Amino acid sequence: MHHLCAMEKMKMGKGISTEEKIKKAARKIFRQKGYASTRTRDIAEEAGINLALLNYYFRSKEKLFEMVMAEGLNQLFSLVRAIMTEENTTLPQKIDALAAAYIDMLLENPNLPIFVLGEIQANPEKLEAKLGVNRKMITESGAFHQLHAQLQKTGMNDVNPFHIILNMLSMTLFPFIGKPMIQRLTEMDDHAFRNFVNERKILIPMWIKNMLQIRE
Amino acid sequence: MHHLCAMEKMKMGKGISTEEKIKKAARKIFRQKGYASTRTRDIAEEAGINLALLNYYFRSKEKLFEMVMAEGLNQLFSLVRAIMTEENTTLPQKIDALAAAYIDMLLENPNLPIFVLGEIQANPEKLEAKLGVNRKMITESGAFHQLHAQLQKTGMNDVNPFHIILNMLSMTLFPFIGKPMIQRLTEMDDHAFRNFVNERKILIPMWIKNMLQIRE
DNA sequence: AAAATATTTAATCAATTATTTAAATATTTT
DNA sequence: AAAATATTTAAATAATTGATTAAATATTTT
Numbered sequence: 001m002h003h004l005c006a007m008e009k010m011k012m013g014k015g016i017s018t019e020e021k022i023k024k025a026a027r028k029i030f031r032q033k034g035y036a037s038t039r040t041r042d043i044a045e046e047a048g049i050n051l052a053l054l055n056y057y058f059r060s061k062e063k064l065f066e067m068v069m070a071e072g073l074n075q076l077f078s079l080v081r082a083i084m085t086e087e088n089t090t091l092p093q094k095i096d097a098l099a100a101a102y103i104d105m106l107l108e109n110p111n112l113p114i115f116v117l118g119e120i121q122a123n124p125e126k127l128e129a130k131l132g133v134n135r136k137m138i139t140e141s142g143a144f145h146q147l148h149a150q151l152q153k154t155g156m157n158d159v160n161p162f163h164i165i166l167n168m169l170s171m172t173l174f175p176f177i178g179k180p181m182i183q184r185l186t187e188m189d190d191h192a193f194r195n196f197v198n199e200r201k202i203l204i205p206m207w208i209k210n211m212l213q214i215r216e
Numbered sequence: 217m218h219h220l221c222a223m224e225k226m227k228m229g230k231g232i233s234t235e236e237k238i239k240k241a242a243r244k245i246f247r248q249k250g251y252a253s254t255r256t257r258d259i260a261e262e263a264g265i266n267l268a269l270l271n272y273y274f275r276s277k278e279k280l281f282e283m284v285m286a287e288g289l290n291q292l293f294s295l296v297r298a299i300m301t302e303e304n305t306t307l308p309q310k311i312d313a314l315a316a317a318y319i320d321m322l323l324e325n326p327n328l329p330i331f332v333l334g335e336i337q338a339n340p341e342k343l344e345a346k347l348g349v350n351r352k353m354i355t356e357s358g359a360f361h362q363l364h365a366q367l368q369k370t371g372m373n374d375v376n377p378f379h380i381i382l383n384m385l386s387m388t389l390f391p392f393i394g395k396p397m398i399q400r401l402t403e404m405d406d407h408a409f410r411n412f413v414n415e416r417k418i419l420i421p422m423w424i425k426n427m428l429q430i431r432e
Numbered sequence: 433a434a435a436a437t438a439t440t441t442a443a444t445c446a447a448t449t450a451t452t453t454a455a456a457t458a459t460t461t462t
Numbered sequence: 463a464a465a466a467t468a469t470t471t472a473a474a475t476a477a478t479t480g481a482t483t484a485a486a487t488a489t490t491t492t
Contacts, residue, residue, distance in 0.1 A: 018438080033338050036252035040480060050440055055481060111337065118334045120396045121327070122249050131400045138401060160412065162402060163419060170390035171383055177393060178385070180336045184347045185354060186378060196376065203379060210426050234468080256450060266470055271451060438489065445482070452475070459468065 019057055021047045023067065030068045031111040034118055040064075070130065072116050077134050079105055084143035091146040092205070092214055099172060099204045103197055106176045113173045138165065147212075154213045164211060171204050235273055237263045239283065246284045247327040250334055256280075286346065288332050293350050295321055300359035307362040308421070308430055315388060315420045319413055322392050329389045354381065363428075370429045380427060387420050 016024070025047035029038050040061050044051040058064045083089075083098045106112065120127050138144055147161040175182065175197055183193055209216070241263035245254050256277050260267040274280045299305075299314045322328065336343050354360055363377045391398065391413055399409055425432070 034250065034252065034334070036250065037338055039478085051480090052441080052482080053439060056439085059481090061480065114330075114334060114337050117394055117397060118250070118330060118337075121330050121334075122253055124396045124400075128400065131397065135401060135403070159419070160415070162412075163416070166391060166398070167387055167423070169394070170386040174386035174390045174393075175382060177390075178333055180340045181333060181347065182382070184340075184344065185351060187351070196378075199376070200379070203375070207383070207423070207427055211423055255448085267450095268452085268471080269469060272469085275451095277450065434492085436489100436491070438487100440487070441485090443483085445480100447478105447480085449478080450476090453473085455471090455473105457468100457470070459466100461466070462464085 018049060018053065021049060022054055022057055026064045027068050030065060031115040034115065035065050069119060072112055073130055075105070075109065076112060076116055081137050084141035087142060091143065091150055092209055092216060094143050095205045095208050098168065100201045102172050103201050107194060107197065110176050110179055114177045150212050150214065164208065167211065168204070168208055171200070171207070234265060234269065237265060238270055238273055242280045243284050246281060247331040250331065251281050285335060288328055289346055291325065292328060292332055293353070297353050300357035303358060307359065307366055308425055308432060310359050311421045311424050314384065316417045318388050319417050323410060323413065326392050326395055330393045366428050366430065380424065383427065384420070384424055387416065387423070
């Protein structure tokens with residue numbers, strides 16, 4: 001259907017290819033509004049192209065969405081997996097790395113968490129398959145074993161290690177999930193919010209290490 | 217339009233009134249699917265009544281939604297406000313009370329947080345007005361002053377008190393926001409999830425107090 | 433230049449869905 | 463029983479919106 005010769009030249013030359021423009025626009029609108037309240041017309045407008053062209057490149061709204069969602073899930077998980085399964089780092093090093101890398105990624109993709117979690121909420125069965133891949137990621141990671149060992153060591157045998165992982169994710173992700181509400185309640189503008197969240201790159205690892213009684 | 221004589225009798229007698237059935241159904245579907253992917257037909261079906269009757273009681277989908285959202289926002293905020301502005305409790309007492317009460321409420325209303333935050337995300341300007349009411353709730357609460365004092369006392373002058381409040385909300389709300397994903401990743405069924413979250417009624421206050429160097 | 437491909441335009445189709453209407457039936461109130 | 467009210471049924475309306483089509487124009491490739 002699509003012959004790439006022209007588009008390749010586009011990429012090198014003036015700007016990004018049309019396909020990339022559409023994907024970028026779809027990403028923006030889908031993440032902001034969610035699947036159901038996104039209209040393909042809005043995506044076309046955002047991309048600065050014609051509605052007909054959108055259906056010429058991607059056969060349907062559904063296909064376009066699946067691409068955006070797959071990409072989003074990957075973006076959300078790959079970082080965690082990479083750091084948690086890293087073999088040559090200590091637990092506190094992993095905690096430091098995860099907070100910093102995750103917050104940086106989320107500052108670039110603030111709507112990603114609520115988008116992904118919202119769609120899973122509205123349509124769990126449809127996304128079941130794509131989650132299956134990540135099912136054993138946590139319990140089979142080096143981080144999980146290190147966490148378990150640390151909890152044993154400090155006599156907190158009865159604490160489910162998943163509480164700690166969840167705390168890490170909660171404190172990192174929630175500020176972005178609640179961003180619109182938080183900014184309105186605290187009267188933070190975008191710049192203040194960015195600073196506030198950046199402070200958490202240092203603070204979250206500190207709090208998590210305290211939970212684990214790690215003193216460095 | 218509605219004469220209450222018949223409905224009042226309904227309430228006393230067999231079951232709940234039709235208006236209440238519709239509200240209950242709307243609450244369930246809207247919270248589960250969000251505004252955009254909810255069809256009024258689904259609400260009518262869930263309520264066990266006719267679609268025409270839904271428009272006879274509430275003039276539109278929009279009106280019905282506004283009611284559900286107003287109720288939801290109130291449910292989400294009133295608890296926090298009540299506990300944070302309580303005059304005769306210490307900071308650690310407020311922390312204990314908030315975790316327990318909030319988790320109990322959320323176990324009864326697991327979809328509430330993602331519903332409210334998702335709708336605010338998709339339509340910030342529409343809900344701006346209803347958030348305004350709660351704007352000064354935090355900074356003018358007794359809890360905020362106690363928190364500020366405690367941070368001064370322990371020499372953490374540079375830590376924005378809002379970090380602590382956000383941590384409290386993050387660790388409490390996020391498990392429910394991520395519930396569908398968490399349950400699939402960890403293979404927890406509903407019963408296991410309930411137990412897991414119940415453990416956090418004790419754990420979260422412990423972690424928060426550690427952050428504040430409160431030893432009891 | 434000729435052929436192939438990309439993009440636009442405008443119009444239309446078809447399905448979904450919120451909303452309305454009117455008439456029929458049931459239930460409650462007086 | 464009569465009147466008022468609640469509920470159902472069935473149909474129709476109107477707006478939205480995803481998707482398609484075909485013809486025209488622009489751009490790129492050969």
